[in-house]
Amino acid sequence: MAGRGLDVEGTIAREGALSRVPAAFAGVVDAARARIADSFDDGRLHSAYIYGSIPRGTATPGLSDLDLLLALHTAPTEADRAAATAVEQALDRSFTQIDGVGILLFSARTLLSELERHDLGFFVACLCTPLLGDDLADQLPRYRPTPLLARETNGDLSRALAGWRRQAAEAHTDHQRAALSRLVARRIVRTGFTLIMPRWGGWTSDLTESAEVFGLYYPQRAGQMRRAATIGRTPSPSPDVLRELIDDLGPWLAAEYAAVHGEKAARP
Structure with a gap:
């Protein structure tokens, strides 16, 4: 039986969804998607995700931050980090609903690695909501509270x-x-x-x-x-x-x- 954050099979259910984003943050999410697509339009981006209180539907305007994760086809470079910082700053300046923006950068290979299977892999599969690209969760297992x-x-x-x-x-x-x-x-x-x-x-x-x-x-x-x-x-x-x-x-x-x-x- 589902409950306590688990699905009917007893595995941890993905906690966020774009359908749960509060109306006050819908424009923020749309802008984040557009800016990421524009800033990483050279084919390096594998997929993008949003996590935290906004996709969980519990965000408070003016207090909550915007949390994003980008999976790249190869290891992040300094140029990638600079581009992510520019996106963070642009979004933070543009929306009073959010109190700060944070973008995590990883390669898709790292996120799918055996070493990260029960850390970053779990994070993507259960705590992140897909925003752009192919969902890496499709290549990850279902998780239990072990x-x-x-x-x-x-x-x-x-x-x-x-x-x-x-x-x-x-x-x-x-x-x-x-x-x-x-x-x-x-x-x-x-x-x-x-x-x-x-x-x-x-x-x-x-x-x-x-x-x-x-x-x-x-x-x-x-x-x-x-x-x-x-x-x-x-x-x-x-x-x-x-x-x-x-x-x-x-x-x-x-x-x-x-x-x-x-x-x-x-x-x-």
């Missing part, structure tokens, strides 16, 4: 902590601290969810639901995870918030994750 999926999606939290500490030390403005708090909080909540995902037996990308489900299994950390979910939606410039996330909740979660699921396979 310990392997947990390990390969978020089993590298410990590696992120040192970088976040460095960024926190170098953040000198409220804007920088708030942006970092959002990034860290979202990653921690999603890691907290995938820690318990195999036991819960389902999938969600909703921060509030993720924190609530986590709290069922780790009540002693439930309050912290709920606060992290709030920060993921409404960032804070408070240094105390960053300290709690990076120096307390984060290290505990990384250690618990490694003990339960092991560490993610190393990338080159």
